[in-house]
């Protein structure tokens with residue numbers, strides 16, 4: 001087998017003998033009763049930011065939605081047929097599974113946010129789909145500039161990454177099925193941010209408008 005795939009196949013074998021055998025009852029119960037996760041997590045597709053690993057979640061714990069830069073698009077219904085992967089996943093998590101929490105899981109050194117910043121600074125963003133998708137977070141650039149007018153370089157990127165989480169929280173509320181459940185208390189939404197170099201997680205506190213380290 002190709003070495004990089006053999007590494008993954010070896011991982012699978014370890015999963016079978018070490019994890020699956022020990023947790024067989026859990027898997028069987030999740031098949032019999034179905035999944036009932038209480039938390040949906042919107043994380044980046046970045047290979048370094050696996051929410052199940054970072055949060056040490058077990059099967060059935062979190063419903064993961066992953067995309068470039070952990071973005072939530074605004075609610076929109078197009079006239080023509082189009083495909084809203086993230087919106088469909090959110091709809092399923094909230095209206096079908098009835099999750100009680102939605103977490104936007106941002107992270108440092110995000111290539112998607114870097115692309116957005118480049119675009120906002122007048123640079124070319126490569127790709128057919130990446131420029132439009134990452135522009136969802138354009139308001140984070142404005143917020144970062146407004147909030148810390150002197151920030152640039154890596155500071156600007158970190159600031160945009162954190163603000164992109166807040167833009168996604170705002171966009172979550174544009175979905176009627178989320179707005180309605182947040183209003184009547186069935187659902188809570190949260191913004192988290194992972195510093196991958198330090199392995200440090202922080203959660204957004206709306207009262208102080210800051211990200212507070214998780215101890």
Ligand SMILES: [Zn+2]
Pocket residue numbers: 044045046068069070107109110111112113
């Ligand atoms: Zn990312």
